Structures are given as C-alpha cells and as structure tokens.
Amino acid sequence: MTRRTALRVAYAIVTLGVLMGCAAASTDVASPSGATNGTLNGTVTLIGTEGPAQTTGHLSLYSSLDDFEIRRAAYDGPLTPIQTGARTFSFLFDVVRPGTYYVTACFAFGCGEYRDHERGDLVPVLVSARGTTRLDLSF
Numbered sequence: 001m002t003r004r005t006a007l008r009v010a011y012a013i014v015t016l017g018v019l020m021g022c023a024a025a026s027t028d029v030a031s032p033s034g035a036t037n038g039t040l041n042g043t044v045t046l047i048g049t050e051g052p053a054q055t056t057g058h059l060s061l062y063s064s065l066d067d068f069e070i071r072r073a074a075y076d077g078p079l080t081p082i083q084t085g086a087r088t089f090s091f092l093f094d095v096v097r098p099g100t101y102y103v104t105a106c107f108a109f110g111c112g113e114y115r116d117h118e119r120g121d122l123v124p125v126l127v128s129a130r131g132t133t134r135l136d137l138s139f
Contacts, residue, residue, distance in 0.1 A: 112139030
C-alpha cells in the first residue's frame with residue numbers, strides 16, 4: 001500500500017467516525033420520543049387601573065386550537081406579582097415539551113387571550129427544545 005492510499009484510507013475512517021458520531025448525537029433532537037424540553041418564562045401586565053389592585057392569576061398553555069376552544073390546558077401555572085401592589089406578574093414553566101402553544105392569562109375578574117392586536121387572531125407561541133422562550137404580554 002502506498003503512502004497516498006494509506007492517507008486516503010485514514011481520511012475515510014476519520015470521516016466515517018465523525019459522521020457516525022454526529023448521527024448518534026442528533027437522535028434525541030428530532031424524534032418526538034426523545035425530544036428535549038424547553039423553558040417558557042415572562043410577564044403579564046394588566047393595562048389601566050380597572051380591577052382589583054391585589055389579585056391572583058394563572059397562565060395556561062394549550063397545545064392545539066381544539067384544546068384551546070374547550071380549555072383543556074397542557075400546562076397551567078401561577079402568575080406571581082413582581083412586587084406588592086404591582087399590576088405586572090411573572091410566570092415560569094421550567095419543563096415544557098417543544099411545540100406550538102396558545103396562551104390565556106386568567107384572574108379572578110376574567111381571562112385574556114394572547115391575540116394579534118390588529119387582526120384579533122390567536123398568536124401561537126413556539127417553545128423550542130433545549131432553549132428558553134420569553135413571552136411578555138399585556139391585557
């Protein structure tokens with residue numbers, strides 16, 4: 001075997017090893033069964049001065065329009081005032097399966113839906129695997 005042939009064989013083996021390593025490492029990214037969870041956090045601000053100064057609330061995530069219509073939440077978590085008397089509330093979902101969600105924020109006096117302000121359409125929120133999605137809403 002010549003030196004040139006030996007180098008080609010070595011190059012082919014290294015290339016094959018790299019490709020196999022990349023393929024093995026990426027199996028948990030695209031497959032639903034091995035999907036890695038993401039995080040969703042942000043704030044909800046109540047606009048204006050109407051309504052109670054102190055209130056409690058919760059934020060709900062719906063995984064489909066059908067689930068949204070019947071209010072079957074995939075995730076539901078508390079809205080926490082960022083300071084006493086504040087009209088801005090924070091939320092955190094540490095473990096959210098990657099996907100598209102529709103959002104409502106509900107308080108004792110009613111619920112708000114995350115919609116486009118001009119068209120009125122529901123706005124989908126995309127939660128990515130292994131990442132943090134930030135969502136700041138105002139109603």
